[in-house]
Amino acid sequence: MQISPLKQTLPSAETPLVTVEDLRVRFRSRDFNVPVVNGVSFSLGKGEVLCLLGESGSGKSVTMRALMRLFPSTAVVSGKINVDGHDILGLSRSKLRAIRGAVVSMIFQEPMTSLDPVFTIGSQIAESVMFHEGASRRQAELRALELLELVQVPSAKRRLIAYPHELSGGLRQRAMIALALACRPKLLLADEPTTALDATVQIQILLLLRELQHELGMATIFVTHDLGVACEVADRVAVMYAGRFVEQGSITQVMDNPSHPYTQGLLRSTVHEGVRGVRLETIPGSPPDLAELPAGCSFAPRCGFVRPDCTMAVPHDATVGQGHSARCVLVG
Amino acid sequence: MHAPVGRGPTGLAPINGARMFNYALRRILYSVPIAVGVSLVCFLLLHIAPGDPIDAIAPESASPQLLAELRAAYGFDRSLPVQYFSWLSNVIVGDFGTSIMTGRPVLGELANAVVNTLLLSGGAVLVGFVFGLLLGTIAGYTAGSPADRAATAFAVAGISVPNYWLGLVLVVIFAVNQDWLPAMGMGQGAPFLSWANLRHFVLPVIALSVIPAGIIARSVRGTVAEVRKQEFVQTLHAKGLSPFRVFIHVMKNSAPALLAVMGLQLGYLMGGSILVETVFSWPGTGFLLNTAIFTRDLPLLQGTILILSMFFVVINLVVDLAQALFDPRIERN
Structure with missing residues (x-):
């Protein structure tokens, strides 16, 4: 497998793909009122890879989900999020749906529970293509097949008609990645995509993601608590603690010269x-x-x-x- | 070229023909011992019950000799295993014996009653299942909201109200006080789809459908709310799907659990309700059962119970097969 060397951060003059300004999220209901993100700002260029690093509960997942406004109903959100010219927090629901899965898409941590157990892999991928691109079922299924081949699922044709429970963890995560890539997103969000996998499979999936990211050139945000993962894939790192970015910089800057005690x-x-x-x-x-x-x-x-x-x-x-x-x- | 991809996002599971056939065959074979067991229980239960059926029909003055002759005529003098096997071998070829009370073949009496009950329960299934599914889905989708509480209150009321009592109340209001609808019996001779016939169905169908509607509403609510909490639903939202598409995913995931509950309710309804059929003098299986019990008409009772239990066996089989169509994980060894 050919793996391109890590990309160096290039300060880009063009407008960034993602800008987040003073994002604040709190979860509020009758029983609780908890601030989980307390003023996060960052920007991300086209094709850049950012790693959000932090312990559980530091707000990294919520920050990432904010980029597609995927919140529980108890979330109260403020700030500004712009992705590819769209004001994410201000969009109508139908406009938001047009963006989710097409401009911004997401890979979840646990591929077993994140795929619908009673639909085939192929139909779940095809559904996205049909919905966003108005493709016919036949075209969509062809695309699903291409995607499974792209994510290196062996005997892709047979896997199209398989159900999630019939695949191994690694293959399931590959299918999840294929699903996320179905409509060629500009921004890929990955929520601890390797945490639920066996160690050997983790590396395969990481290498695959890095390769796909280079090949397709989409900007990517990785959430992880694993420094090794961050070093492997990231151009830039943001370290989160208690809902704030406590340190951010290029991967080499942060690794060579960590400046925050955390x-x-x-x-x-x-x-x-x-x-x-x-x-x-x-x-x-x-x-x-x-x-x-x-x-x-x-x-x-x-x-x-x-x-x-x-x-x-x-x-x-x-x-x-x-x-x-x-x-x-x-x-x- | 292009892989044979099932029936796509909306359809049922792409069926792997051979595997589904094997599963169906296996499941049907499993039903045979269940059916035999059920028939044994039906037979034994009635023989364990105290009293002698012959005493019920013979005049009190009958001589012991006459009683013995009657017993021999109906085969009650033979040992239980012999009686069981001769009954079973007759039943298999459709001979349920002769009713002690009427002297007519049990099969004929049963056939009429079963058809009448099927008509009534068909109506109750239609009304009860539609209402149950509707209320339950609304409640499950709005869990915790006033709409949910209203639907749940309705469901609990439906389960708690005794259906014969509701039947009597309906009769008092709509038949006695207002004379809008008939209080008893079936439309005699009127064409099936005419109002003259259908008006007889209204009150018993309402009385019968309230409990299944409540039970189904509650279990639909639970299942739908549970499925909606699962992680894959978040994936569906992240894909940008419309609420309707997400709904289809949720319902297909809920289907196996709902089929199980509906199958059970269907079984109960097919059995006819002794109470509701008695209240409305509906000549169905419940009514027949009631008559058979009070007259100690053993052949009729055995035949009726056997047929009703077979409904359950068959419905269970159908539910199992239908579940496998919706959920590929069910069809396993």
Whole structure:
């Protein structure tokens, strides 16, 4: 399998494909009122790959789903999201449907439960093509076959008429990817697409995604808590903590020069090659209760470098280098 | 060229012919021992019951000799296994024996009653299932809303109201006080689709359909709400599908569970309701059963119960096969 080398980040002059400004999401009902995303801003160029890195509950999935306005009914959202010229948060439902699956599409974490168990793989892919492109069933089925071949499903013809439960986990995730790519999206969202898979299959799926991303050139946002995954696929990384981007930059910038104590902690607590025998460090404490976030930096209670001004106000996004910033009072 | 892709997004599962045939064959074969078991239970239950059917028809002054002759004539003097096998071998060829009360063949009495019950329960199935599905789907889709609470309240009321009581109330209101609809019997001789005939169906159909409507509404609500919470529904929304397309996916996923409930209700309705048929003097299986019980007409009772249980066996079989059509995961070894 040919794999192209990692792309370098190119500061692009053209308008970005995605711009997100001060995105805030809270889940509110009679029983709870929890802010999950607290002012996230970023932009993403065409063909760029961004990794959202963070622990469970840090708001990375919700941030990503915001790009197709895929929220539970309890979500209260504010901010601005523009994807390919569409004001996502302001679109009518029918316009939104025209964008979902066509301009922005999504790969979910668990392919077993994310595919409809009582429809064949082929019909689930074809349905998307028919719906968005007005293709005839025959054309749509032909496209489904091409897509299964594109994602390297062996004996694709036979797999078209298979049901999700008849495929292995890896093949199911390939089918899920084929479904996401059905209408040639400009932005692909991948929500921990390898987490539910066996280790060997994880690598295959990652390589496949990277290859497809290069081949088709779509912008991609990866949500993961796995630094290895991030290094493998990302041009840029954004580290999330308690609903905020605490650090963002190119993958090399963040890996070589982690500037936020949380990022540093993450890197230290990850298994690297050739460090056998070296004790892994953990980040002390546990993530904060989102319903009662501390004033100031959310990471302050767990931070080894905490200073009095950390708890005064949320640190602003300080520049570390070109395209590299961190929300920490120690920076700049 | 192009793979043979089933019937696509709206259709049933693309059926793998040979596999489905095997499944159907296997399932039909399984039904045979079930049917034999059911027939044994039908037979035994009535023989376990105390009392002697001959005592019921013979005059009190009958001599012991006459009683013995009668017993021999109906075969009650033989051992139970012998009686069972001779009854079973006759039943298989359609000979259900002779009614003790009327002296006519059980088969003829049964056939009339079954047809009458089928007509009535057909109406109740139509009304009850349509209402149940409608209410349940609305409730399942709006779980937690006032619409859901209203539909659920209606369903609970439907399940809780005794149908014979509802029948009596309907009779009092619409037949006695208002004289709009007949209180009893079937339209005699009028063409089936004429109002003169159909008006006899209105009240018993309503009385009969309320419980199945309530039960179906509740289980549809539960199933639909449950399916809508599953992750794949999120995928459907992420695909940008219209609410109607998503609805089709939800309903196809709900179908197996709903078929099971509807099959059961269908079975109950086909059995006829002793109470409702008695209230409306409807000459169906329930009415027949009632008569057979009170007159201790053993051959008639056995035949009726056997036929009603066979309805259940057959409906179960049909439900199982239909479920396999909707859900490919069911058709397994």
